[in-house]
Amino acid sequence: MSAYLLKRDGGTYYFGRSIPLAQRQRFGGKREWVRLPSANDRNEAKRLIPACLIALDRRWKRMP
Numbered sequence: 001m002s003a004y005l006l007k008r009d010g011g012t013y014y015f016g017r018s019i020p021l022a023q024r025q026r027f028g029g030k031r032e033w034v035r036l037p038s039a040n041d042r043n044e045a046k047r048l049i050p051a052c053l054i055a056l057d058r059r060w061k062r063m064p
Helices: 021-027 042-062
Strands: 005-007 013-018 032-039
Touching: 005 042, 013 042, 032 042
Parallel strands: none
Antiparallel strands: 005 013, 013 032
């Protein structure tokens, strides 16, 4: 399984990525960033990973 894919109860896949320690304060102390919408199909979830990575990187850059 991809390092960014998480499978939750019910078989739904989510994108998840650890938040670096230096960034956690900006995310309210959260350790992990989880992206929705989710996918029920593993191949569909894998296809969405690049877009999720781009969205997260943009968000990190916009934060003060």
